[in-house]
Amino acid sequence: MAAETGTPTTLTLKSNDDELFSVAESAAILSVTIRNMVEDGCAGGVIPLDNVDGKTLASVITYMNGISAIPADEEKKKSYRDKFLSDKDFETLADMVLAANYLNMSCLMDAVSAKIAQVMEKKSVGWVRRKFGIENDYTPEEEAAVKEEHKWTFEGVETDDDN
Amino acid sequence: RGMMKRAKGVVVDGDGSEYSTGKSISDLPEELLQRIVYFLSQGDAVRTSVLSKSWRHVWCTRPNLDFSETAFRGNKHEFLSAVEKTLQRYRNPVDAQPLSEFHLSISLPLDEHHRDDEIEESVLVLDKWIPIVLTTTMGATLDKFRLSIVSGKYPSFVYDLILPIDKKIQCERLRVLSLQNVFIKQECFDKMVLSCPLLTTLSLEGCRGLKTIKLEKRLYKHLNHFTFINHIEEYDDDERTIVVVEIHDDVQTLETIKIVFVAAIHFHGGHKFNNLKNTYPIRLVRTSLHEVEHHTIY
Structure with missing residues (x-):
């Protein structure tokens, strides 16, 4: 773990279309699925994420890095999430909510669900x-x-x- | 309609413009659809049932009910019957999700336009359903309970909340309790507080029937936010309106206190509320103001 080695631990994630991504463990463990793997000691090599494609995973990692860089301030986190999702089309949002579900990231899942709901509001x-x-x-x-x-x-x- | 379907999820309008490319929201798993519907207003949520057969019942299992009469366009009778029908559905859950949030806001202005039969009908619905929500298994999973009587006129209508004495209040997991313009007897309120050990937010606005609110750790182990508001026009010299709010400093979890127009307020202990982040000005009618002015919450 980071505290023991003095340098941040990096994990390697692999999308279902074989793209590899490096991400700081501290950011990646926002995903309960990944956190469980880390805790069980099976995050040493490459972590395969069979249900997420490279394009979506890149986006999720951007989110992981962005949100974990914000200190514990719920309002700032919320405005980051709003901004992060503001330009996403439905297709992207659908991919992200599925990925968030698979990765067990409730904050992203809720943010995307709320965003989709917001688009539906008062619409015919x-x-x-x-x-x-x-x-x-x-x-x-x-x-x-x-x-x-x-x-x-x-x-x-x-x-x-x-x- | 001039619409044709080209491929799954691709809908082409008469003029050839495409709206969606390949993905259908209906392909998302049911639990995600439910999560989306969770974030909609009650009307928007119910309306999703018209989208397609697979959407027909998605809204029925959302864990939150949010009835706000001001957001409802139909008349009072239609509003009440929508409330009744929905609650009935939740009461007899076939595959319904447990109820976690209940919000009912009903407007009963006592002005020249009010009609006794409308008030009567509203009260009947409240008398029937509020005890059911609080004292049956419907309440067992409740996280938030909000009941508001919206009444723009003076004197505001106050709904007399009566809970059956012989029935246990079931909402042990309740964290947010908010009552507006509700008459609740002291015994009933005390029973409620005793039954809800996890309360983090307690908000009482324009409520009558209470004599003392004792915020002490024994009862409020997790309380973060406390609001007590008596409207100015409701304040008079009538002894019955006097409420004593006692705040004991062993309630260390308190972050915000908002008290407006209380008759008497007492702070007990060493006046140390370490977690208080922001408070609203406490305006007092009948107490020695200096006692509060020197308090750390200022």
Whole structure:
């Protein structure tokens, strides 16, 4: 561990498309999955992350480094997260939330989930379907029935032709 | 509609513009969809049921309920019936997630527009459901409980919270308790506090029926934030409105105290609250101000 050797310990992570990444152990253990590996002593060589591709892993590591450089200040961390996610499209967000889930990083998982929720806020059903690639498998009658059941939730929502 | 589907997740509009490229949110595992829905308002969450069949029931299992009448566009009857229907669903969980947050904000302004039947209907719903949430297994997983009666007019409507004496309050894991414009008897409040040993946040605004609030370590081992507000118009010389707030300095976990318009306040012990970060000005009506002015929280 870092305290014993005097130099920061570095881990090597391998994505499922065989890209290798070096990351400080202190940042990487934000992932409970990786932390458990370190604690169990199986983080010596290369850590294979079979469910994360290189592009996403690079992004997650940027996040790990960024957030662990911020001292314990929840507000600063939150603004870092907001900024980090601000320019990400849905596809990237979906990859990240899956990676965060796999890596067991609750802070990133929650931040991405909240970001996706924020995008959905007050949006019409049609808009959300298009934006997030949701196929409407209701028959028109079924859809009308579900809408009728929750009629009140459509007040004050953006409308579109599809709605 | 002029829409066709080119490949999984790629939806092409009539004018050929693509909105999504390959990924569908529906491909995310159920637990992640639930997490997303957790962050939505109640209306937005419920509306996701119209997206597609796989979304139909995602919102039903989110662990938080957030009913705010001011954010609700329908009339009071529709609001109350949405509250009832949803709570019913949570009460009979088939695969529902345990409830961790409950927030109900209901508006009952006593002005020229108020209608007795609307108030009556609201009170009936509250009388039925609040005890159920607090004294059945619905409460066993609660982390946050907020009940607000929003009443812009004077005198504000105060809801009389009565919990069955013979029933145990189940919310042992409760950390946040917030009541606004609620009448709660001292015995009932004491029972509540005794039943919730993990409280970190206690907020009482415009509440009546209380005589003494004793913040001491015996009862509040984890309390970080304490708010007690009596609205100015509610203050009068009537003895019944006098509340004594006693803050013992063995409650070392306290970080913020906000007290406005209290009749009497006592600090016990050596006045050392090491963790206090910021406090709001304490305005007192009926106590010797110097006692507070010299306190370290200033």
